[in-house]
Amino acid sequence: MQKILIIGLRRSHIDYLKEHFKDLYDISSLDNQARHAKKLTNTEAYKKIISCTKFTNHSTEQLYNTHIGFTRISGGRSSVRNFLESKEQALHHYC
DSSP: OEEEEEESOOHHHHHHHHHHTTTTEEEEEEOOTTTTTSOOSOGGGOSEEEEETTSSOHHHHHHHTTSTTEEEESSOHHHHHHHHHHHHHHHHHHO
C-alpha cells in the first residue's frame, strides 16, 4: 500500500479521504500550519506528498518540493480525491 502525505487539509477532510481510499493508500497528514512549518524527517517513506496550496504557504511548500513525488493541488478535499482517483485509474489501466 502506497504511503501518501497530505499537507493543509482539515482533519475531517483527511478522515474522509482515509476512509474513501482505505484499501489503496496509507494516508497521513499535516493539518495545522504550526505543525507543518517544520519538515518531517522521514519524507522518503512517502510515495507522494500532496500540498493543498489554498491552505499552505510558500515556506511550507519549500520544505517538501524537492521530494520526487511532490504535487501541488490548488483545491481542497474534492481536488485531492479527484487526483487520487485519477492515479488509481492509471494504475488499473496499466496493470
